[in-house]
Amino acid sequence: MIREHHFQQARCGHRRPCSTRSQVVRLEELAARLMRLQRQWDQPGRDSELDAVLASSRDAWHDIQNALAHGTLSLPLEVRENLLILSVYAHSKIETCASHRDGQALSSLLALTRTLAGSLKEWRAAA
Template sequence: MIPEHQIQQAQRHIHHADVMMDEAAQLDDIAAQLMAVQRHWTDPSRPLRLMAALEASRGVWHAIQAGLAEGTLALPLDVQHNLLILSVYADSKIGLCEATPDVDTLGSLIALTRTLAGSLKEWREAA
């Protein structure tokens, strides 16, 4: 293999790993925002804080979907497929939280978000 080709492949691999870490960090931040809303559910500012956290969450999940569509997330095909399914599921949970805010529904979105953030970190470390 040509050394320049190896360097280019390594740089692409590092870039894809960085993208995954960015998404994982964003998901961690979103989970923290959602957990703060859940902890202070009776706070009068909850509706505004919840909507802001849900909008941010939707933005990250849509960025993941865009990354999958554009091929910028270098993951095995089965992982990409599962990630797409999770992102669509998360989007439905976000919509449900918007339509009928509920602590339990929010809790399931938090769990999904934290689990995926952890999985992306593990994937980065394994890469």
């Protein structure tokens, strides 16, 4: 009952379904953008690039929630539940990055994004 409730909540207000493969690619691209931004933190235009990458990150996590809600990610239930929890955690990290605008907050979001992309890739290879 609780599990279904969380997936139903994820359905509200989200966009198109996505595949596991497309999410791996998208998360890897986001991780690369976050890493580039972190390395060039003192460069001009940082704030606009930060806003852009955070918007892309929000979109990616919303799409993951949408895919979970619609059952389009071919993952075991336990993995989907954990991914839903991670998506909520990721949104909090994104908001922290938006409000604090420091490299440390960005490091945390980068680590989460890279780890999830790698984990999803490994799961796909093992499946």
